[in-house]
Amino acid sequence: MVAVKAYELRNKNKAELLKVLDEQKQELASLRVQKVAGGSASKLHQIGLARKNIARTLTVINQTQREQLRLFYQKKKYIPLDLRVKKTRAMRRALTPFERKLKTEKQKKKENHFPLRKYAVKA
Amino acid sequence: AAAAKKAALKGVHGKSVRKVRTSTHFHLPKTLRLSRKPKYARKSVPHLPRMDQYRVVRNPLNSETAMKKIEEHNTLTFIVDVKANKHQIKDAVKRLYDVEALKVNTLIRPDGKKKAYVRLTADVDALDVANKV
Numbered sequence: 158m159v160a161v162k163a164y165e166l167r168n169k170n171k172a173e174l175l176k177v178l179d180e181q182k183q184e185l186a187s188l189r190v191q192k193v194a195g196g197s198a199s200k201l202h203q204i205g206l207a208r209k210n211i212a213r214t215l216t217v218i219n220q221t222q223r224e225q226l227r228l229f230y231q232k233k234k235y236i237p238l239d240l241r242v243k244k245t246r247a248m249r250r251a252l253t254p255f256e257r258k259l260k261t262e263k264q265k266k267k268e269n270h271f272p273l274r275k276y277a278v279k280a
Numbered sequence: 281a282a283a284a285k286k287a288a289l290k291g292v293h294g295k296s297v298r299k300v301r302t303s304t305h306f307h308l309p310k311t312l313r314l315s316r317k318p319k320y321a322r323k324s325v326p327h328l329p330r331m332d333q334y335r336v337v338r339n340p341l342n343s344e345t346a347m348k349k350i351e352e353h354n355t356l357t358f359i360v361d362v363k364a365n366k367h368q369i370k371d372a373v374k375r376l377y378d379v380e381a382l383k384v385n386t387l388i389r390p391d392g393k394k395k396a397y398v399r400l401t402a403d404v405d406a407l408d409v410a411n412k413v
Contacts, residue, residue, distance in 0.1 A: 182334040186376070189339040190413055215328075226324050235320035 161210040166217040178214045181207060333372035336364040340413060341395070349397065350406045360396040362388065369396050377413065379404050 161181070166174060185207040191200050223240070230236040242249070260268075340346075341357040349355045360369055366384040373381055382399040389395055400406050 182332075186334055186337075186339075187413075193339045193342055218328075222325055230324075233320075237321050237324035240324050 160206060161213055163213050163217055166214060167221065171218070171222075174214060174218050178211065178218070181211045181214060185211065331361070331364065331368055333375040336361050336368050336372035337376060337396075338393075340410070342410075350410050353399065354402070354404075354406045355397050355399040356406055356410060358396045358398065360386065360394045362392070362394045364394065364396075366396075369398065373398050377409055379409055 161177065166177065169177070185204065188196070188200060188204045188207055192204065226237075227240055230240060338359045338361060341359060343357075346357040349357055356373070358369070358373070364372070366386060369384050369386070370381045373379060380401045382401050384399070385397040387395050400409070
């Protein structure tokens with residue numbers, strides 16, 4: 158059984174990827190049948206490979222899908238929740254850098270009129 | 281003009297008609313119900329079907345009692361996912377083996393797996409299907 162390679166899969170389009178996924182699942186099903194009917198050790202080894210192939214195909218499918226969606230939503234205002242930044246709940250609700258920077262007029266005037274002076278004492 | 285002056289003095293709440301209530305019970309009034317118009321999809325892409333036919337049917341059984349069932353009662357026995365129900369099993373068997381099921385009986389084995397007895401229609405032979413797989 159051939160190990161499916163991810164970089165080869167990335168060139169395919171969605172329909173072909175789903176077909177590959179289906180074939181891999183069928184292979185896995187037939188291997189499971191052989192396991193019950195007393196398969197050889199090599200056949201049992203293939204089961205692990207088949208599962209990883211399925212995982213690889215699904216990874217490629219989902220990765221390319223999400224990548225395309227991120228491109229699609231790049232300029233939009235509202236994006237789906239699972240494409241948003243995850244970080245932590247508290248960090249998402251924290252003040253933005255702009256909001257932290259804001260000062261009152263009073264404070265601005267104070268800072269303007271009474272800046273921190275640097276001076277030296279003559280020895 | 282006189283009416284305007286009167287309204288200005290009294291306030292504009294002068295006339296109010298009392299609603300006629302024909303029953304002593306108060307029922308929920310019918311209000312406006314808007315349909316949803318989401319500004320964005322909550323999930324970016326809906327998931328592939330989680331319980332597809334490969335997930336439902338795991339493997340066929342080939343114990344002695346299972347073989348008896350194939351020959352005598354025209355039924356196949358499968359080990360099936362625990363979360364599968366009879367409709368899903370019937371559908372999955374149809375997709376995988378191209379056979380119609382008359383009925384499906386399920387039980388959960390003591391080791392936690394689900395066993396399904398799938399009785400096939402009379403025009404199909406269970407032995408042929410079993411050998412094909």
